[in-house]
Amino acid sequence: MKKFLTIALALVASSALAAPKADGKIDAKEYASTYKDTKTGATFNWTIDGDTLYVGLTAKATGWVGVGFNPTGDKKDGADMYMFVMEKGKMIGMDGFMAKPKGEPKWDDREGCKNNLLTSGGALSGGNLTVEFSRKLDTGDKCDVVIKKGAENTVLIAHSDNSNIKKAHKKEDEGRSESKIVLK
């Protein structure tokens, strides 16, 4: 009986600890928490496991999808930005940041920093882009911001049907949103 209980507890512990997989398929219990933006229809799922944030995001788009965290200035200025686009059937994930309030991000690996995505992947299916990625809450990189565990973070989400990442998303309620989410 004792052995059975030990095995059962070990199984529960291992399933609770299973890290989300960046395979472009979000299973019902894969992430610990979910935020749905009712206006754009984007769904932001996340898990914080130790010092790592795992995100699974679905948006009604066929081109690119992007997430930004914690702008420090006007509008998007200072935000840590991630953009994802399908290229030849493979989802490419880019780590960037905003150095101005509007427009496109700069890319970390072209600015003396690093792409700090630990995992990234995704899929395009039925007119929806699903992307999954992970990163350290504090990457230690000067081009990234710290994501605050157990506290409110500003999360920017945008998407576009154009796969050219130099082309902007639509305006408010259709292609972009800004939300305050307690990430725990």
Ligand code: HEM
């Ligand atoms: C990670 C990708 C991106 C995210 C999460 C994002 C998100 C946002 C958000 C939330 C705003 C509103 C800011 C405010 O008014 O407080 C905004 C504005 C804007 N963004 Fe982006 N964006 C992204 C990528 C891009 C790109 C690639 C472009 C253009 C090349 C672009 C062009 C603009 C422009 C021109 C505005 C101001 C006009 C407007 O209100 O729509 N964005 N973006």
